[in-house]
Amino acid sequence: MSTAVPPGAVPLGSNGGPSPTSVIENGQATFCVSTLNSHLTCTLCNGLFRNATTITECLHTFC
Known part of the structure; x- marks a missing residue:
């Protein structure tokens, strides 16, 4: 295609x-917004980030 x-x-x-x-x-x-999903999804709750926090030492982000 x-x-x-x-x-x-x-x-x-x-x-x-x-x-x-x-x-x-x-x-x-x-x-396409779906290309950003992996960057906007929390690995702990598997939902979109809400009030996200980033650990400065490793740059992991979660909500």
């Missing part, structure tokens, strides 16, 4: 490769 990239847009992806779900156009990034 291929996604068309608008003219002048720069595709984003891991390791500099293209990604059909992320595009920068006119200084704004457009992406």
